[in-house]
Every structure is written in structure tokens, then in C-alpha cells.
Amino acid sequence: MRADLSLDRFSPTRRQALLGGAAAILTAGAGREARAAAGTVVVSNWGGDWNQRTVRFVETPLVEAQGLTVVRDLGMEPERKAKLLAERRLRRGSIDVIHLNDSDGFEMMKQDVLADLDRSRIPNYGDVVPALRKDYFVPWLYSGVVLIYNKDKIKDPPKSYAELWDKRWAGRLGLTNQLYFNYMMMSGLIQGGNLTSVETGRERLVALKELVQPRLYAAHQQLGAALATGEVDIALNYKARGLQWIGEGSPLAIQYPKEGAIAITFGAGMPKRAPNPDGAYVYLNAMLDRKAMAELAAASFYAPANGAAELSPELRARIDFSPEEREHLNFPDYAYVSKNTAEWLEWWNKTMAR
């Protein structure tokens, strides 16, 4: 209101310029809606190589080839989640498809952001590995927390998470700070036999800190570099990361833990207020395309959520989990995670990251 009043005091030229600007913004908005009707899918995704692979194997060949235009909104997940949370009050959102991990997907579903999906409109969903299926989520790529070790230096690697509690590994174990929740669930798994025993696992973690003094790295990349330079010899991280580092030439090998690896799934969902649900369904179905999934798996080293992905036998042996390993994967209890993760982070900062 005040802005309107004060406009009267502007010289005509400036007022015209302002009105012109406002008009330009309005028409730009209208233009976006018009394009949405003509087939635009707005995709919220991570940037970097994750997005590059998405564009190369899914968006260009399978979505844009169908005449849809893909508009990308790239960023880290906290910002992208916050945007969707802020949009909940609007009648119409701005995002059609959002890429998230499984825990965040659950959280967004709980926050009334993600819609339940109509699987009849995603024919490829029938190929999805049963353990990964969710009503609100299209699982895409998955991996598990495994033991990654330097095979030149370690001939007798630990076979389980529990075997890391050993003086032999003092100063040689590297952890990623970002995966704190996985490490907390891991110690719960050792102590209590499931992923909801974090409470009883804490002492184990404190013991690990005293016994092994793991080195804590801020990000995956730094842990990878530390493994490459020999600063540490064992790491707990996703199998896909280990395979990437091996691909980059580090002398590493991977050991699947006896307890069963803690799984992580990446995928996508559709917000309830998506402006173009039809486009979103085309996109979600394209994500699960058998050929695209195989190419993605080969490029990213993540296992494809589509069990029927056309992987060559040797590639499948290298990247995917064996049926037995897959059966032993431990999936987090997402409700438990979302209820406790704030407190875990605090505990981790105060106890482990100090």
C-alpha cells in the first residue's frame, strides 16, 4: 500500500520504468503457467554430477524426447525441502518432481508435502525391487554402508561392523561427518540387533572413539582423498562411493558387513501441489526405464532400484548387491529417524565431533 502511495512522488519516467518492470514480472509469471500447460516439468534436484547423469540418461532421452520441457531447480536438499515446506500454504506449488533420499522423502510425506503416487501411471514401478517400494516415493538408486579398505595394506579386513572395535585399526579408520546417523544406527545394530537401538549403541560409539580414534572428515570427497593418500586405510561409507574411488584408481576393496549393510535409497516424489502432475508421472516412469537404469548404474556405481535393469552380468556382479546381500540390507525405520535425528546430531557434535 505504502509503495503505491509513494509511487506518486516519483518522476514519470521512473514510475513508468517501475510499472514496466512489474508488468514484465507479471507476464513472465503468466508465461511460465502457459508453458506448464504446454508441458513443462519442474524438477528439483541436486546439482553437480548427480544432475548431469539425470539429464544425460533420463531427462534428455526419455522426457524431453516426449515433447516435455524440463526446468531444473538445483540445490542441496535442506534448501529444496525448505522451499517445498514454505509452498505448502500455496494453492499451487512450483515443483513437479523432487529428488530426495528415502529419509527425507518420508519426512516430506509426513509434512504433507509429497503425494501418494498412482502406480498405474508408472508402469515401470512393477520392476522395482520389492523392499524399496513406497506409496509416495519412486526409488531410483540405492546403496549400503560397507567397509571400504586399502587392499594393499590390509590383507585380513574386518568382516563385520563389529570387528572395527579393534586396536589394530587405531588411527586408520575414516568416517564422514555427514553420515553420523548411519554410524549411530550401526552401533545400535551391533548392540541391539536392529536399527532402532541407537540408545543402547551410544556407549559403543564412545568406546570406538577411545579405542580406534577414527578420523572425521567433513565430506565424502575428503574421505576419498584420505584413502587415496593413505591417511586412513579403512572407511565406512556407501558401496557406491567405494566403487567410485576404485574407479578413480585407489587400491581399495569392499567388504559387505556380516550384520547386513545399512541401506540408503535415492529417488523422487511428486509434491501434492505439483502444477503438472501428468508431466510428473511421465518423468517418474522414465526414471525407472530399464535401459536408463542400467546406464545410470554403470555411471554412478549405485545399484538400480529397477530389478530388471539391463545390466551386463559382470557389471551387476560389481555394482549390485547379491540376492543374499540384498536380503540382509537393513532399512532404517524412517519414523524413528525423523523423530530422533535432531537429537542424534546434537549428541554426535557433543560427543564424537569434538
Add this chain to the structure above:
Amino acid sequence: MATLARSEVLALDRAARARPRIPSGVGGVLPGTLLVVLALLGPLALMLRYSFNRFVPGELMVEGLTLANYAKFLHDSFYRDVLLTTLWVAALSTLICLVLGFPVAYALVRQVGPRWKSKLLILIILPLLMGNAVRTAAWMVILGDKGLLAALLSGMGLTPPRLMYTPSAVVIGLVSVTLPFMIVTLQSVLERIDPVLEEAAESLGAGHLTILRRVVLPLALPGLLAGTMLCFILSMNAYATPVLIGGPQFHMMAPEVYQQVAKAMNWPFGAALAFVLMTVTLVLTTTANVLVQRRYRRWSE
């Protein structure tokens, strides 16, 4: 009745005419000012409101009016330690900036000719043209365990100290970020001190140190104060430097705020932390300002 009203109107009319006219420029300035005030204070007010909300895990935020978030900060020794770390790191890097920046600024003003001065100034400002995160990344390359510095030192037969992920590395990074601000601020103030004053002091028999202590420093005090505050505030709120070269085991306030808001999704506590940080910074800088100003007045009398 009617006459009364009329006289009132007349009086008002006269009063309006008698009042000094508002300068015509105000009309143009007002909307901009309003916009700035709204854009600056709006988000702050919102965050302040959030800091009184309750956090229920898994539900983001529950409307409330509680001081629990501030109480948590006060009662939790971890967060008090984080604030203390932030304070000493900011104070130390500010002090180093002051010690390093003053001679450079003084030399720039007194010893460098006008042709070179502008070129050198651009050189000093040059790092500011590059993003903070990028510069910090370069420091990571230099300070890393297998970094340039380590290679150089071991090449000379010395054992390189472990710098990466230590508070020392953070202080080095912060100094490199804030030093240009200090130098530029000091330079602009020193520039206004007439060299004749120093010559006069010298002719009266004062040595270099006395001139510095009795003439230059008191006159440069406003600049010293401004530069110190700038560096201190920037260091208190540093994010990229502590995160990238402090590592996960080094905790400062700004990264802690980000973690609470973005990772733990605990907006109320994140907002409370942000306000604690802001209040502490504000109180310290204001107190320093008042104390120094008082001293300055005494000096100049």
C-alpha cells in the same frame, strides 16, 4: 461555532505554512528507505518470533511462546563453549589483522607515491573480488596435510605442523579474509591525518615511537575502531572458513546455526542461536565503541 472552526482552520493553515518545508528529495528517498527497513528487519522479526516457538521432532515447529530455546543455550555447556570459541577466534584474528594491517596502511599512505598507491590498493582489494569459499578452498590446498606448505617445509628438511582442521588454520583463513577490510579502512583514515603534524612533533624532538603513540594513533583511533569492528563482526559470523578448514570437530556459532536450521530442522533453536550470536556481537561492539570514544575524547582534550 462556525467562526471558531474557521479560525481553527486558518490557524492550522498558517501553522502548516510556518512549518519548515520537507525537502523535496525526501519523497524519493522514503520508499527506498522503507523497502530497506522492511527487507532488513522483516526477516529478523520473523526469526525472533521463531526463536520463541517449540521444536517437536518430526513436526518442524509448533507455535508457542517459550524461552526454552534460550534456556537450552544457557544451560548447555557445549553451546557456551561454541560461543567462547567463536569469541576468541574472532578476537585473535581481529588482533592479528590490526597488527598486520596498520603498518601496511601507514606505508601505503606515507611511503607510496600516488601512482603506485592506487595499484597497490587494487591489489589489496583483489582477494575480495573472489568468493570467500573459493579463497578458503585455496587455503585448504595450501594447509592440507599433503598441501603446498607441508611440501615446502618437508623439502627444506623440516617436519610440517598439522594445520588443517585446527583452530590455527581457521585464524589464518579468517585473517586472510578480513585483512583487506582492515587495511582499506585504516588507509582512508590515515590519509586524512596531515603529515605536518608528525613533522611538527619530530621538530619538537619526539622519536618515531612517541609520534606514533602520541600523534598518529590517537588521530587514527576512529579508523582503528571501525576496522576492528568490521573484522570482528565478519569473524564472529564466519561460516565458510570454519566449516572448510576448521573441519567437523571445530565448532563456531554460524555453522552451528546452519546445522540446527538445515540439518536438524530445529528452526526455533537455530533462530535462538542466531539471536544470541547477534546480541553478543552487538553488545561487544557497542561497548567497545563507547569505551574507545570516551577515551578518544579524553585524549583530544
